[in-house]
Amino acid sequence: MDAPKLPIRPSSARFFPFISRSPASTHNPYRRGIWISVCFLSVAFLLVCLVVSSRSSTSRFGIVIDAGSSGTRIHIFSSKGVRGGVPLLDLKSMAVMRKTPGLSSYLGDPELSGESLVELLEFAKEKVPMDWHKVTEVRLMATAGLRMVEVGLRERILESCRRVLRLSSFQFKDDWATVIPGSDEGVYAWVAANYALGTLGGDPENTTGILELGGASAQVTFVSNEALPPEFSHVLTLGNTTYKLYSNSFLHFGQNVAHESLQKMLNSSDLKSCK
Structure with a gap:
């Protein structure tokens, strides 16, 4: 297809x-x-990655880190293909883990914010088969909590997270960790x-x-x-x-x-x- x-x-x-x-x-x-x-914005994040990855037949799993104002959640999911241009989520295989507080709580020490992702990534490694790690994309999407943070401090927090994500066993690029615009969050x-x-x-x-x-x-x-x-x-x-x-x-x-x-x-x- x-x-x-x-x-x-x-x-x-x-x-x-x-x-x-x-x-x-x-x-x-x-x-x-x-x-x-x-209250299921995270499902939209999952669909976003599935729409993007549906162009490739090599990736069946996907990981999205939803960095909200009250906490950070990691979502692991898999797809069952695409029907009519819409990805089909395998809801039975979805797994979620939440960690508090959110990234915006690290304003006093932004370099430590990345450490909050370590436990979440270990959880993802247990849920995604090892053979799929290298072809499974992990993306971090931060919302309004970080949108309200000063640009320079926000970037230091994101860079701390990128350092940790680069060392994970999953597929990651630096521009996959970002603060999304509010209007796109609505979409x-x-x-x-x-x-x-x-x-x-x-x-x-x-x-x-x-x-x-x-x-x-x-x-x-x-x-x-x-x-x-x-x-x-x-x-x-x-x-x-x-x-x-x-x-x-x-x-x-x-x-x-x-x-x-x-x-x-x-x-x-x-x-x-x-x-």
Whole structure:
């Protein structure tokens, strides 16, 4: 089976080769959208790597490290092939391990952040057959927790992680450890939701819009043929189906940040009780 044709634009090509931004046409964005809160963004990360690796017949396993604001999770998965341009996950073989705190907690000593991945990688080595280690890709995707960190400090944290990943027995390249843009995070959440609902790979009109609530940010993504600003417009092609998506990310609107803001307000001396 031929690999799906995936559009590439310079703004996304470095790490997201099946996403591009382009203006859209006219359509009511709320017509088919059902606003839901999803907690399985990691499934989207798995699908991302499967879409990329589906071009090659040599890699059946994949590893994604989801570096969130509240913790770091490693996900090990395998695929059963591709149907209609959409990868088929072998859900029974999936394995997950979580470690806290998140990478953003290493601001005081960023060089130590990579050590937090060692235990996670050892877990992955146990789950992936040894014969598959050299052809199994491992990717680290950090979200809003690191997006809020100053650029220089963020890069020191990522470089510490890259040093550890280079020494792993898995296939790794330096640009596979990065901080993903919030709007792309929304696209991945949309992919995960519609994969779970069975609507991915079919008619765009039958897909479901999502509201994805993370620890430090919230994302809104749905199919739209409205004329959109380029920064909110994304094109996703799977097999013979093209989806024109609106995706927007709202930093500081995640549940952890909201809780911290509430605690700060309640502890403020300026807060006056009312009868």
